[in-house]
Amino acid sequence: MYSERKHGALSQARKKLCGPSNMSIQVRGQFEAILTHKEKVIKHPVFVIPKLVSPLLGLPAIKELNLIHTVDAIQTSDTDYKKLFPKVFTGLGKLQGAYKIKLKESSTPVALSVPRRVPLPLMKKVKEELKRMEELGVIAPIEEATEWCSGMVIVPKPNGKIRICVDLTRLNNDVCRERHILPAVDETLAKLSGATVFSKLDATAGFWQIPLHKDSVPLTTFITPYGRYCFHRLPFGISSAPEHFQKRLTQMLEGLEGTLCHADDILVFGATHKEHDARLLKVLNRLEQNGLTLNEKCEFAVPQVRFLGHIISAEGIRADPDKIKAIKQMPEPKSVADVKRFLGMVNYIGKFSPNIAELTGPIRDLLKAENDWTWGIQQQQAFEKVKQELSSPAVLAQYCPDRQTRVSADASFFGLGGVLSQLQPAGEWRPVAFISRSMTPTEKRYAQIEKEALAITWACERFQTYLLGLDFVVRTDHKPLVSLLGSRLLDDLPPRILRFRLRLLRFSFKIMHVAGKNLITADTLSRAPLEENPSEADLKREEEVKVCVDHVIQQLPATPTKLAQIKKAQEDDEVCRQLSSLVRTGWEEKKTAPPHLALFWQYRHDLLIAEGLLMKGNRLVIPGSLQKDVLERVHQGHQGITKCLARAQMSVWWPGITRQIKDKVSQCETCVKNSYSHPEPLLTTLLPSRPWQRVAADLFHWNKGNYILLIDYYSRYIEVASLTVTTTKQVMEKLKAMFARHGVPEILVTDNGPQFAASDFADFAKDYDFHHVTSSPHYPQSNGEAERAVRTVKTLLKKGEDPHKALMAYRATPLASGASPAQLLMGRNIRTTLPRLIFFFWKKKEKGEEWTE
Numbered sequence: 001m002y003s004e005r006k007h008g009a010l011s012q013a014r015k016k017l018c019g020p021s022n023m024s025i026q027v028r029g030q031f032e033a034i035l036t037h038k039e040k041v042i043k044h045p046v047f048v049i050p051k052l053v054s055p056l057l058g059l060p061a062i063k064e065l066n067l068i069h070t071v072d073a074i075q076t077s078d079t080d081y082k083k084l085f086p087k088v089f090t091g092l093g094k095l096q097g098a099y100k101i102k103l104k105e106s107s108t109p110v111a112l113s114v115p116r117r118v119p120l121p122l123m124k125k126v127k128e129e130l131k132r133m134e135e136l137g138v139i140a141p142i143e144e145a146t147e148w149c150s151g152m153v154i155v156p157k158p159n160g161k162i163r164i165c166v167d168l169t170r171l172n173n174d175v176c177r178e179r180h181i182l183p184a185v186d187e188t189l190a191k192l193s194g195a196t197v198f199s200k201l202d203a204t205a206g207f208w209q210i211p212l213h214k215d216s217v218p219l220t221t222f223i224t225p226y227g228r229y230c231f232h233r234l235p236f237g238i239s240s241a242p243e244h245f246q247k248r249l250t251q252m253l254e255g256l257e258g259t260l261c262h263a264d265d266i267l268v269f270g271a272t273h274k275e276h277d278a279r280l281l282k283v284l285n286r287l288e289q290n291g292l293t294l295n296e297k298c299e300f301a302v303p304q305v306r307f308l309g310h311i312i313s314a315e316g317i318r319a320d321p322d323k324i325k326a327i328k329q330m331p332e333p334k335s336v337a338d339v340k341r342f343l344g345m346v347n348y349i350g351k352f353s354p355n356i357a358e359l360t361g362p363i364r365d366l367l368k369a370e371n372d373w374t375w376g377i378q379q380q381q382a383f384e385k386v387k388q389e390l391s392s393p394a395v396l397a398q399y400c401p402d403r404q405t406r407v408s409a410d411a412s413f414f415g416l417g418g419v420l421s422q423l424q425p426a427g428e429w430r431p432v433a434f435i436s437r438s439m440t441p442t443e444k445r446y447a448q449i450e451k452e453a454l455a456i457t458w459a460c461e462r463f464q465t466y467l468l469g470l471d472f473v474v475r476t477d478h479k480p481l482v483s484l485l486g487s488r489l490l491d492d493l494p495p496r497i498l499r500f501r502l503r504l505l506r507f508s509f510k511i512m513h514v515a516g517k518n519l520i521t522a523d524t525l526s527r528a529p530l531e532e533n534p535s536e537a538d539l540k541r542e543e544e545v546k547v548c549v550d551h552v553i554q555q556l557p558a559t560p561t562k563l564a565q566i567k568k569a570q571e572d573d574e575v576c577r578q579l580s581s582l583v584r585t586g587w588e589e590k591k592t593a594p595p596h597l598a599l600f601w602q603y604r605h606d607l608l609i610a611e612g613l614l615m616k617g618n619r620l621v622i623p624g625s626l627q628k629d630v631l632e633r634v635h636q637g638h639q640g641i642t643k644c645l646a647r648a649q650m651s652v653w654w655p656g657i658t659r660q661i662k663d664k665v666s667q668c669e670t671c672v673k674n675s676y677s678h679p680e681p682l683l684t685t686l687l688p689s690r691p692w693q694r695v696a697a698d699l700f701h702w703n704k705g706n707y708i709l710l711i712d713y714y715s716r717y718i719e720v721a722s723l724t725v726t727t728t729k730q731v732m733e734k735l736k737a738m739f740a741r742h743g744v745p746e747i748l749v750t751d752n753g754p755q756f757a758a759s760d761f762a763d764f765a766k767d768y769d770f771h772h773v774t775s776s777p778h779y780p781q782s783n784g785e786a787e788r789a790v791r792t793v794k795t796l797l798k799k800g801e802d803p804h805k806a807l808m809a810y811r812a813t814p815l816a817s818g819a820s821p822a823q824l825l826m827g828r829n830i831r832t833t834l835p836r837l838i839f840f841f842w843k844k845k846e847k848g849e850e851w852t853e
Helices: 059-064 120-135 185-191 241-252 273-290 322-328 336-349 361-367 377-390 448-462 481-487 495-503 516-527 536-554 560-572 574-585 595-606 624-634 641-649 657-666 669-673 728-742 759-768 784-799 803-812 821-826
Strands: 029-037 040-048 139-141 151-156 162-167 197-202 222-224 227-231 259-262 265-270 299-302 304-307 310-313 316-319 405-411 415-423 429-438 471-476 508-513 607-610 613-616 619-621 694-702 705-712 718-723 747-750 771-774
Touching: 029 273, 040 059, 040 273, 120 139, 120 151, 120 162, 151 222, 151 495, 185 259, 197 273, 197 304, 241 259, 241 273, 265 273, 273 299, 299 304, 322 377, 322 429, 336 361, 336 377, 336 516, 361 377, 405 448, 405 516, 415 448, 415 516, 429 448, 429 516, 448 471, 448 481, 448 495, 448 574, 471 481, 471 516, 481 495, 481 508, 560 574, 560 613, 560 624, 574 595, 574 607, 574 613, 595 607, 624 641, 624 657, 641 657, 694 784, 705 728, 705 784, 718 728, 718 784, 718 803, 728 759, 747 784, 759 771, 784 803, 803 821
Parallel strands: 405 471, 471 508, 694 747, 747 771
Antiparallel strands: 029 040, 139 227, 151 162, 197 265, 197 299, 222 227, 259 265, 304 310, 310 316, 405 415, 415 429, 607 613, 613 619, 694 705, 705 718
């Protein structure tokens, strides 16, 4: 009997069926089914016929199943799953049924209207990746206004490609989660009893295979230098995505024997190869019916698998030794301090064992004042027995997905440690698994805060079997990580921390700070890590982090000579040398810091070292010997306090730089001499929707010369050209040159000067296809943008010794929005004489906002 739930939806029959006497048979439709006979497996269409009493097998199927033997027939027992199910192993799938993101009633939309800057060398790769995602149906351009609009972060990959990540931090704050209850581990493992053959299936970009409901699409809007896009598939980074994906997988495979789902893995098993193969074929058929595709990571017909912290094979089910490896292979203490630390951990996690006090006796004897330090046979035997007890069922709890879960992680100077714990029915927290490892030589050079972030990231990834799709708590004794790995926006993170945060996006956790004394187990494990070679996965992730940091350095718009000069000056500066040491080893209490370093205390968590350069976030720390020269460069162009501060905030830093810039500008004789009082206010203009859409032009006279000025309303980018004569012809030639550089605007605004009122200029506007708008003759201030720009340029020319440097400084200086005219117009910042990190992101600026200076 046909069932849509069991066999899938019917499609239109592609063949005409005839009965005896060539009489036409009515057909409701057809579906694809797996037919088996002995070792032969085929996929064949099945026709559904109303009122058919008994199922009939057609001649084509009889032949394919080898029910009729011919001389030339070829029979094989091998099953090529990819050939049988090409749709399942090709491309990106699309599941049936759209997912609707539910928001809290108190949600407040947040929208960026200016894209975060993308370094010029990556612009082409960004465009290619956006095109690839669009061709896959994952994203699409969007023109209409949306209440939500997020920023985009670009992450370089070791293979030279990039990954586009959308910062959904603020949206996630308002997303309602859906709880998917997982079955108890004991119940799940019981189903695996007697299994000997296993296959693990992994979905291709699982979240992207779930279509988004049309009402949810606008919520995922993000802005790029190439316009705004929105997701039409469930994006990575949505907090509710993991549990929804697992729920969909569970529902999809419901009713199939020998099949289990956990996180994004599908496990198929059987007592024999024949049973396993039959079950696997049914699973693949169900996946094909639902539109899910698998990637190349799938394992077929293997004799052993790791699943839910256990190893399952023909020998039975046993605990995964990796859960307790960090304890069982922990090296013995080498000093009294090591003994104290070890016993502190034992007392914390061994309190559930009645034997622990007796077992630790010989080790505790070492702490007695009358005893000398001697690690002998008795201590070694006791040490091994204690480790055995800590990894026994008396201490170690069985994982249960419906219990409160937390991950504790810590980092020493040379190792990482982590503990997965769960709250038991009696109200106590008990460990489920322990992990530790030594750092690689590269990781040992990280700043201490980066090591702590690495410990959390590595621990969550190692425990991902238990954590994916689950709400849990991360505990750290490094308080700044609460915001760095929690609430802070992605574009406000140093490069290494950013990479760790992106790796954590697939987990759903809250991070909390605890005192170090409450993190004793993770701390002890990090100080006695397993001495073994890093895994291939760890090395790959380390390379990804290195690529991100290298990319920041490579994008410095300063010459190698200038960077080398700054690096050498930092190495020669005593303060910078001590700061670099503290960054690597960690800061003690403020009262213990030397007076000359106290100024850096409040910024200690933002200091880092990248390729030997000391930085505060993405800004270079300038040593004392170079501060005077950099201060002069910041004030180059003699701009005001606000704009000089904005230039400095893009690139350079030292304690007190804000006060020094204010003093520099207020005491500058040139600036004071050329200060002026404001005339009648000019009219403000609403912001256009994109750069170079609306521009304004004006002529002005300065220092015995005539000039034409052009300003873009959106970016405030200014072009200036000298005029030998002020004729319409020469004005048009200068404008043509500017249009050749930046393109033809839609609207050009001018006053009613004779050059712009001439018929030749009207023909020019028609030929170049732009709309020419003139200001009111009775109120010339209505051409406010050009009038204001003329005033700005005259001020720059008066103050600056080199007018070209002055214009360059203006174009590179951030406006009130946080982005410079060059960034807004060209999607990049121009290099100036001021050393600067290009890894600078734009701030929020709303469409329709009035410009102010």
